Amino acid sequence: MAKEKTPAKPSRGRAPAPNRRGSPEAIEKRRAARMFNDVLGGRGLASQKLDGRTEKRRQRLLAELERGTARGARDLKPLDVLQRVEQLLELGEPLSSIRKVSKMKKLPEFPEGVVEVVERLHKAYGFRPETYRFVGIGEDVLREAGVLADEPGRRRTRKTR
Incomplete structure (x- = not known):
């Protein structure tokens, strides 16, 4: 007579069942x-x-x-x-x-090589141009680094009262 095998018990090393409450689908359902x-x-x-x-x-x-x-x-x-x-x-x-x-910092003079560093940083992170103002990097450096595109015919004007 052949002896039937009983199903193996789950081992203690296994991960618990996934939590459906925190799944992206459940979160989106709640937000919607x-x-x-x-x-x-x-x-x-x-x-x-x-x-x-x-x-x-x-x-x-x-x-x-x-x-x-x-x-x-x-x-x-x-x-x-x-x-x-x-x-x-x-x-x-x-x-x-x-x-x-x-x-916002204002640096009177930029260290040597700042243009190359900003160019490399922008390629890696893709920060918005306006964020660089908070660390003291002006439009001239951003334009040189290729972050800001030169726009001919467009001048920045200040409003006066």
């Missing part, structure tokens, strides 16, 4: 449902409003720029400033409010 309820509930379009975690992140980024330090006591390096400004712009934060909290 919230927007649907807000629009039909009379509260207007909620897409302008950030969810709780994103709002906390926005506040943290602004606070770090204002203090000039990262989460701990580490001072922000110029690259950190560029990254935080870029993230805030992606979250929809207006440039004017970032300017209010961040101290």
